[in-house]
Amino acid sequence: MVTIKEVAKEAGVSVATVSRVLNNKGGASSETIAHVENIIKKLNYKPNRLAKSLSEGNSNLIAFLVPTLNNPFFPELIKEVERYANKNGFHILLCNSDDDRAKVEYYLEAMMDQYVSGAIINSLHVGPSDLAVLEERGIRTITIDRTNFEHSYSAITVDHSLGAQLAVTHLLRDEQCNNLVFISGPKNEKSAIDRLTGFTLALNEAEHPVKTTICYGDFGIESGYENAKALIQKGQTFDSIFCANDAMAIGAMRACHEFGIQIPGEVKIVGYDNVSLSSYTYPPLSSVDQCKHDIGKLAVSELIDLINNKNQKPKQYQLEPSLVIRNSSGGNRHV
Template structure:
């Protein structure tokens, strides 16, 4: 393994000049810099990342904690985060908690021990205590997809209330609407806000959302499938189902297909997220789109700003949703 002194000798410069080129700690003229870089390439020299991080106090790494990396929504947001971080010359370490708060605490400690420069975090739940523990660790943190307005933490969330209203307003155009909703876990505010927005839109249209036509799911396809089987086998069944994520909506589509219920002629279905798979279901899924790329890019921007200046006031970015009408619902009225 070549040393920095061998690079200096090859380039005909001092040891400190090579150090300045590697660490970008002082201006070096372009011809000299190019000579040093050429010598490094010819000798196959690679800077020691650990040594550089010890000198600079930065590791150029970001921790990313997700509750379910198999969920396409989080996978797509994670990809956006990785791409945005890479453009800023940061690497990302991904940890998957599977919604387990004990695992979440362990991973947070592991990432801090690895001296990541900051953390982008999707909590297993919305409990203030768990988020407060993260906030007190002294690590720059950005929380995404969780509403923690009671804490002084940078946050990136989607306007879930508005998204639920968009779904409700669209379905409210159905004559003799009998609407149902499959929510997500009770400990997550995004799901609760989507339900509230949905109820508000129906109420404004003079439509009741019956209590028995609201069932709790877990954001996985099977829970949507089971809820739909329960309703569609009943004597009186809903003619529209709003699912608080696309994965549950995919489960609903399977149940409808098995029972011979035609979508959208007999049953209209709306999801939430607009994962990539949503446009490939049969029929293609109408859904409320979250701006996944913007979520990831905004989270990285806020985190890098926080790393650069820890005294910034907490920021709260609320991003808009968009209703994407495909073939599982009616065409929008002009």
């Protein structure tokens, strides 16, 4: 890679002169400017954007730490965040932690080494002390959902308890289900705990007796498939399944198809996330929409405000999800 020093040497001028030409700051004759521009083109020199940003005291790089790329919700959220960031002149440094604290520590260091201006954090393994270190280094932060909401920095969360209530109430009240399986996320995962809370609240409000079974998955397709398959193989009967995310719901649908169980005729299924794929499953999957478009836009706009105004106080937001009802649970409507 050609350096600015090599351009200066080839052009027979100082590095400062090349820098002035690159930044249109004058200070040289028109002949010198034309000569330097020809050398830049000849050597195919590309300025270091990061160095330029740092010299101007403004990096246009935002880090986005996500817990996994296996759950289809996160690639879709990344796309939303990147779209809004790019519209505002920022670029994304993607950090996939795989829910591994060692990888989280590596990426936290990388954020500081890469001189990012801000960081959007979505991870179980980032705590208030980590956020404090980033903020002390001048990296403004906003957390999303999985990160502990109980800190003093900017944060966005979704009311997952409400989302689960909407899904379960739909199955119990609208579809008159009375034998419900809940395939939850991991026991120690905050959003999974919130969804379990909503599941319980909906049961407490049920107008008829409901038999329930709770299984625990890892938010992956395979865990939804294996949980549903195990129940079917044991001979357990049920008329509905609510899954804590769409990936596990898609796995549960696969298990039902393999054993000839009709959806929604014999078993009604609702997922959570409303990923794009949920519209294309067979049958199309009912799902709780947790506002990824709003999350992406709000996270970026809030973070940019924090970056541009060092004295701005952090804000914390809670978004309300909605239920999109499709054929997997009996219909097509939005609640």
